[in-house]
Amino acid sequence: MSxxxxxxxxxxxxxxxxxATVIGQAATSAGLQLKQAEVHGMSQRGGDVQSDLRLSxxxxxxxQIPLGKADLIISMEPMEALRYLPYLHSxxxxxxxxxxxxNIPNYPDETAxxxxxxxxSRVIRLDIEALASxxxxxxxxNMILLGMAAPYIDIxxxxxxxxxxxxxxxxxxxxxxxxNLSAFDAGFSAFHD
Amino acid sequence: xxxxxxxxxxxxxALGAVHAGLSGVYAYPGTPSTEITEFIQNxxxxxxxxxxxxxxxNEKTAMEAALGMSYAGKRxxxxxxxxxxxxxxxxxxxxxxxxxxxxxxxxxxxxxxxHSSQNEQDSxxxxxxxxxxxxxxxxxxxxxxxxxxxxxxSESLKLPVLLRIVTRxxxxxxxxxxxxxxxxxxxxxxxxxxxxxxxxxxxxxxxxSLIEKQPSLLQAAEDSSHNSLQLSExxxxxxxACGIACNYVREAAPRDISLLKVSHxxxxxxxxxxxxxxxxxxxxxxxxxxFAEEQVKALLSSDYPxxxxxxxxxxxxxxxxxxxxxxxxxxxAMTAFAPAKNLAGRxxxxxxxxxxxxxxxxxxxxxxxxxxxxxxxxxxxxTLGALPPFQAIDSCVDMGASIxxxxxxxxxxxxxxxxxxGDSTFTHSGMxxxxxxxxxxxxxxxxxxxxxxxxxxxxxDSAGTHKYEAICLALGVAxxxxxxxxxxxxxxxEITRIIQEEINYPGVSVIIPQRECIQTFNRKLRARKAAQx
Numbered sequence: 001m002s003x004x005x006x007x008x009x010x011x012x013x014x015x016x017x018x019x020a021t022v023i024g025q026a027a028t029s030a031g032l033q034l035k036q037a038e039v040h041g042m043s044q045r046g047g048d049v050q051s052d053l054r055l056s057x058x059x060x061x062x063x064q065i066p067l068g069k070a071d072l073i074i075s076m077e078p079m080e081a082l083r084y085l086p087y088l089h090s091x092x093x094x095x096x097x098x099x100x101x102x103n104i105p106n107y108p109d110e111t112a113x114x115x116x117x118x119x120x121s122r123v124i125r126l127d128i129e130a131l132a133s134x135x136x137x138x139x140x141x142n143m144i145l146l147g148m149a150a151p152y153i154d155i156x157x158x159x160x161x162x163x164x165x166x167x168x169x170x171x172x173x174x175x176x177x178x179x180n181l182s183a184f185d186a187g188f189s190a191f192h193d
Numbered sequence: 194x195x196x197x198x199x200x201x202x203x204x205x206x207a208l209g210a211v212h213a214g215l216s217g218v219y220a221y222p223g224t225p226s227t228e229i230t231e232f233i234q235n236x237x238x239x240x241x242x243x244x245x246x247x248x249x250x251n252e253k254t255a256m257e258a259a260l261g262m263s264y265a266g267k268r269x270x271x272x273x274x275x276x277x278x279x280x281x282x283x284x285x286x287x288x289x290x291x292x293x294x295x296x297x298x299x300x301x302x303x304x305x306x307x308h309s310s311q312n313e314q315d316s317x318x319x320x321x322x323x324x325x326x327x328x329x330x331x332x333x334x335x336x337x338x339x340x341x342x343x344x345x346x347s348e349s350l351k352l353p354v355l356l357r358i359v360t361r362x363x364x365x366x367x368x369x370x371x372x373x374x375x376x377x378x379x380x381x382x383x384x385x386x387x388x389x390x391x392x393x394x395x396x397x398x399x400x401x402s403l404i405e406k407q408p409s410l411l412q413a414a415e416d417s418s419h420n421s422l423q424l425s426e427x428x429x430x431x432x433x434a435c436g437i438a439c440n441y442v443r444e445a446a447p448r449d450i451s452l453l454k455v456s457h458x459x460x461x462x463x464x465x466x467x468x469x470x471x472x473x474x475x476x477x478x479x480x481x482x483x484f485a486e487e488q489v490k491a492l493l494s495s496d497y498p499x500x501x502x503x504x505x506x507x508x509x510x511x512x513x514x515x516x517x518x519x520x521x522x523x524x525x526a527m528t529a530f531a532p533a534k535n536l537a538g539r540x541x542x543x544x545x546x547x548x549x550x551x552x553x554x555x556x557x558x559x560x561x562x563x564x565x566x567x568x569x570x571x572x573x574x575x576t577l578g579a580l581p582p583f584q585a586i587d588s589c590v591d592m593g594a595s596i597x598x599x600x601x602x603x604x605x606x607x608x609x610x611x612x613x614x615g616d617s618t619f620t621h622s623g624m625x626x627x628x629x630x631x632x633x634x635x636x637x638x639x640x641x642x643x644x645x646x647x648x649x650x651x652x653x654d655s656a657g658t659h660k661y662e663a664i665c666l667a668l669g670v671a672x673x674x675x676x677x678x679x680x681x682x683x684x685x686x687e688i689t690r691i692i693q694e695e696i697n698y699p700g701v702s703v704i705i706p707q708r709e710c711i712q713t714f715n716r717k718l719r720a721r722k723a724a725q726x
Contacts, residue, residue, distance in 0.1 A: 028368060033367075036366040038201070045543070046542045047542070061440040066519065067516050082533035088530055103542070104537060
């Protein structure tokens with residue numbers, strides 16, 4: 001049996017559900033079992049959002065990941081990555097954007113936040129928005145993040161994820177597909193030569 | 194031929210209904226049920242088949258229209274969030290008395306943990322109250338499969354069937370194997386008036402007939418493939434898991450338990466008795482309120498050990514999850530890491546550029562001169578005006594309560610008494626209250642914050658768009674005390690002047706700040722840009 005439990009997090013509107021959709025598409029094409037709990041409604045209005053994504057070769061029961069069982073936290077925002085620490089497995093990885101999204105008056109001290117994140121092992125972080133604008137694909141920061149996470153989603157190959165990006169964005173036209181693929185590749189090669 | 198599709202629980206319900214020969218879905222948007230109707234609205238199959246799917250004004254109009262479609266012989270679905278059941282309860286309970294003609298399925302999406310709700314009432318109580326069958330799927334696949342069965346059951350028992358789901362099923366995606374399409378029923382209105390004209394003489398007969406159907410309801414539940422009993426080799430812990438709770442039990446429970454999965458009610462009493470006979474104690478695991486636990490306790494002898502949410506073995510409030518269910522089996526959660534130190538809550542907030550922001554800015558500015566003022570809020574995005582930075586409302590109870598509570602408080606002598614209500618909430622349940630206020634010449638100021646949509650649930654059509662002035666005038670609001678303004682910072686002097694004047698007017702005044710929701714506005718802008726490319 002092979003499985004992976006992924007906690008996706010961010011702030012409403014940052015595009016975590018697109019990451020979930022791509023992984024979901026890849027998993028379905030690969031014939032894996034999948035459950036993905038999403039957040040809709042009130043919390044989407046600029047609040048914290050998270051999604052539980054569970055992939056497995058065998059039957060999955062709970063839609064939600066138990067505490068201490070997540071293999072990965074993939075986050076569009078550094079404080080939102082830390083919010084779900086109790087869900088992370090002792091050998092789990094955090095893949096996160098390093099750029100704070102500050103829309104609350106009491107956001108923690110950024111230096112202290114970065115120090116807490118930096119003091120951890122098994123953390124991959126990058127200013128994905130800066131890289132996205134460098135690549136001239138400002139709307140594809142989430143696919144950079146997915147690229148960074150890809151080597152840790154060992155139940156799926158990078159090519160399976162690339163095909164899924166193609167399938168998910170196809171109806172938005174070839175330019176959008178290419179932008180998202182190059183963003184994915186940039187994230188993938190940033191930490192994986 | 195079978196096909197697998199990745200579907201939300203809500204979408205599985207919708208597709209299941211379409212495939213079961215649905216002719217109309219009737220609903221008012223409400224988290225977590227909204228995506229059911231939206232899926233049918235966007236389904237090419239539904240469009241080809243002419244399935245009626247326009248949003249209704251509230252859950253009661255939805256329930257009654259669906260009953261009318263059933264009366265005419267066709268299959269109808271009503272969808273709502275749990276508190277919508279309160280709104281349509283009159284029609285729902287009486288539909289149990291009339292019975293149905295075409296299949297009628299009522300879907301209630303409960304929200305334990307109140308992710309987007311003001312209470313966590315359990316809709317199964319409504320099903321028992323109305324004495325109709327209740328189905329409670331545990332997976333997306335079961336939700337899909339149950340729709341066809343629910344319509345068949347409704348037509349064979351001639352009763353509405355209640356289908357209860359919870360947020361975690363509604364908003365979770367999984368692969369669903371979908372089946373084939375059934376034809377819609379032909380038009381065939383019921384000819385038997387005695388079922389439908391609920392004069393006391395008929396109603397008494399119909400109620401007796403409903404009571405007489407109860408043994409067949411129970412038999413259907415006992416025989417249902419959705420209720421299953423697995424007995425362990427050794428007599429020990431017996432578990433009753435209802436609906437989605439079954440997944441948490443299967444995730445967390447030790448292997449040597451006996452398990453009764455319940456997804457079809459009335460509670461299958463002989464299966465419960467069989468489980469009890471084979472067990473030394475029973476743990477009831479159910480999301481919501483202790484509906485089954487109370488019944489199980491009543492069924493067994495008073496010294497038989499039964500535990501669950503009522504006994505405290507599971508938490509009394511909030512939704513179930515794999516962790517609190519594991520704890521009920523004596524397995525505490527194994528966290529590797531403590532919560533982070535540098536954390537702050539990030540509550541939802543009104544969008545930047547939202548017109549409700551300008552409404553609260555203006556209102557707060559005027560009311561700063563009236564320290565005794567009270568603002569009665571309502572249900573929608575603008576309820577977020579209760580949070581900083583605005584902290585502008587003093588109450589939010591149920592759909593429409595802003596106007597009527599303001600009236601009652603004004604009757605008691607409260608001044609100023611201001612109501613803030615959204616456009617869609619106003620047509621849902623505010624209009625009748627405004628008529629009361631007009632008839633009694635209540636000293637209230639009503640602000641209908643009109644963003645031309647049902648914003649909180651994602652921008653569905655609002656029933657009264659472009660009709661609000663006409664509605665208020667027709668209800669008797671004096672034309673000189675009815676104002677439409679555009680909530681923008683540049684109009685602040687005009688808006689604050691009007692609010693100030695109308696607070697001082699001793700009677701009913703209505704101010705309608707009107708500007709499109711920034712979310713729907715941006716969505717249309719993006720669609721236009723995409724079309725130009």
